[in-house]
Amino acid sequence: AQSVTQPDIHITVSEGASLELRCNYSYGATPYLFWYVQSPGQGLQLLLKYFSGDTLVQGIKGFEAEFKRSQSSFNLRKPSVHWSDAAEYFCAVGPKSGSARQLTFGSGTQLTVLP
Amino acid sequence: SQTIHQWPATLVQPVGSPLSLECTVEGTSNPNLYWYRQAAGRGLQLLFYSVGIGQISSEVPQNLSASRPQDRQFILSSKKLLLSDSGFYLCAHGDGTTDTQYFGPGTRLTVL
Numbered sequence: 001a002q003s004v005t006q007p008d009i010h011i012t013v014s015e016g017a018s019l020e021l022r023c024n025y026s027y028g029a030t031p032y033l034f035w036y037v038q039s040p041g042q043g044l045q046l047l048l049k050y051f052s053g054d055t056l057v058q059g060i061k062g063f064e065a066e067f068k069r070s071q072s073s074f075n076l077r078k079p080s081v082h083w084s085d086a087a088e089y090f091c092a093v094g095p096k097s098g099s100a101r102q103l104t105f106g107s108g109t110q111l112t113v114l115p
Numbered sequence: 116s117q118t119i120h121q122w123p124a125t126l127v128q129p130v131g132s133p134l135s136l137e138c139t140v141e142g143t144s145n146p147n148l149y150w151y152r153q154a155a156g157r158g159l160q161l162l163f164y165s166v167g168i169g170q171i172s173s174e175v176p177q178n179l180s181a182s183r184p185q186d187r188q189f190i191l192s193s194k195k196l197l198l199s200d201s202g203f204y205l206c207a208h209g210d211g212t213t214d215t216q217y218f219g220p221g222t223r224l225t226v227l
Contacts, residue, residue, distance in 0.1 A: 032213065034215075041221075041223070042220060042221065043219050043220045044218040046215065046217060049213075090158060090159065092159075094214075100147050100149075100164050100166055100172070100209070100214065101147070101209060101215075101216065102149075102164060103216060105159040107157055108158050
């Protein structure tokens with residue numbers, strides 16, 4: 001069965017510091033990969049996605065993620081964190097085939113940004 | 116551009132009462148539609164998805180059901196709510212050939 005692991009439940013960084021959020025997945029084949037962000041009480045916003053091609057993908061708000069097939073990882077990075085980045089971040093995977101994309105989500109990483 | 120609406124935004128219901136949550140999408144035709152539940156402090160769990168009118172697939176057997184009476188309308192229902200149905204319910208629509216999912220604002224359900 002497919003699964004997504006986000007090993008860091010909570011991360012605290014200072015504003016201006018770099019950030020890396022980890023995501024590892026277990027899947028039968030290389031899936032589609034996504035990162036979403038959720039502010040308290042709100043829906044999820046898509047940050048970036050990987051389908052194929054260049055393994056380094058750029059997203060919104062200055063985020064990027066790198067797909068590493070050998071490590072089954074899709075870590076999210078940002079070179080300089082802003083206070084507005086404080087939120088919960090979810091990694092998700094979905095099948096490339098089929099008529100629908102049933103996503104499997106990780107349990108999330110809560111990011112706190114210190115002034 | 117596409118917009119996804121959910122209502123109500125917040126709902127408090129007694130145990131044993133019925134439930135109806137609505138999701139509608141604007142700006143697209145024949146989208147894939149999805150219902151997820153997010154329990155407190157946890158990730159999202161896919162409940163149902165639909166690839167067309169009247170076509171519903173259930174991912175998790177439970178107290179809930181879903182219907183798609185119109186192309187851009189997706190409804191989540193229950194005949195009798197349980198305490199364990201409390202949570203944040205999110206609707207999403209798939210976009211494009213890759214069916215990338217975009218989420219609505221969610222409904223916070225509290226069952227007392």
